[in-house]
Amino acid sequence: MTHTASVVGASGFTGGELVRLLSSHPEFEVTQATSREYANRTVGSVHPNLRALDLRFSEPDDLEPVDVLFAATPHGVSMAHVDGFREAADLVVDLSADFRLGSEEEYEKWYDGHDRPALLEESVYALPELHREELPGANLIAAGGCNATAAIVGLAPLFDAGVLDGSEHVVVDVKVGSSEGGAGGGNASSHPERSGVVRPYAPTGHRHEAEIEAEFGCSVSFSAHAVDMIRGAAATCHVFPDEPVGKSDLWGVYRESYEDEPFVRLVAGGSGVYRYPEPKAVAGTNDAEVGFEVDPRNERVVVFSAIDNMMKGSAGQAVHAANVALGFDERAGLDFQGLHPVGAP
Ligand SMILES: NC(=O)c1ccc[n+]([C@@H]2O[C@H](COP(=O)([O-])OP(=O)(O)OC[C@H]3O[C@@H](n4cnc5c(N)ncnc54)[C@H](OP(=O)(O)O)[C@@H]3O)[C@@H](O)[C@H]2O)c1
Known part of the structure; x- marks a missing residue:
């Protein structure tokens, strides 16, 4: 029906x-x-x-x-x-x-x-990968913020597997496209002012810190740059686990969390041009790309994730959450691939 x-x-x-x-x-x-x-x-x-x-x-x-x-x-x-x-x-x-x-x-x-x-x-916070069990029967659902979603999808497996336990400090840097500002984005998002920029935006005190901290219970330092793309949020997260962790361990951790997820794919190294998560590769889709690298010298793990802010970061996530809430196939209405090649999306 x-x-x-x-x-x-x-x-x-x-x-x-x-x-x-x-x-x-x-x-x-x-x-x-x-x-x-x-x-x-x-x-x-x-x-x-x-x-x-x-x-x-x-x-x-x-x-x-x-x-x-x-x-x-x-x-x-x-x-x-x-x-x-x-x-x-x-x-x-x-x-x-x-x-x-x-x-x-x-x-x-x-x-x-x-x-x-x-x-x-x-109200139920939508991100279905983390809140699937709470969605059926909900009558008020809040889709997550786009930048918060990018960071949370990237970091969640590290908390789930205990690589991070919430006592650490997490640094999140997000590059965002102009559509984040909405149709009435104003001067900062007008073409002549936005074209070619890499402009720090909300370098401290961004409201999405609250959403990320609520998910993980850790302290988060978040900064964003407005860049010259229309769609997309690309998060780079720097974390410093208490115990050393290797790349093969991380593959295990991320596979465990995401191998059955219909909208998350792992992109971490390999060959070719697109070796790490890339907003162009998910433009127009509800997909999130997630990847990582280990930096043993600095005892750091760097996590990358890329989403389309208007899809996985809002409308797509909202439809996915409604699908789960109403018991539909999770992929219903979202089951399509993106475009390649494509100009700055
Ligand atoms: N853009 C993104 O990437 C993104 C990502 C995640 C979340 N969000 C959130 O999603 C919401 C929408 O964002 P957007 O970028 O789509 O904004 P937008 O392009 O500025 O669109 C806002 C819409 O709301 C309507 N509206 C404004 N005031 C209203 C009112 N008082 N009553 C009823 N309708 C009203 C506007 O139409 P009329 O004024 O003609 O009624 C327009 O259709 C925001 O809360 C935003 O923070 C946006």
């Missing part, structure tokens, strides 16, 4: 990706896509890749009942409108940061507080 879905914030970048994924998903039919600015216009008038769809934007104030509502709106919108969302749908999947952290105190610390702290206990 087909499930109905609506996308609130469908004129934005991640909202457009949700409509793209859901419109060819075997279990979903998109019945509503909202935008205040483009209400009554076709979805294809904003997203040219979706011109074939017979779907028009409607106002978010006129939500129709659906099985699943995906919210792809700026921070603060979902927490303000969550009652209306939940009235309209049995399952709400939110792509913003509004329901990712576990307590009001954390929102006081990292954001500007929270309107509906009672719901924070109820």
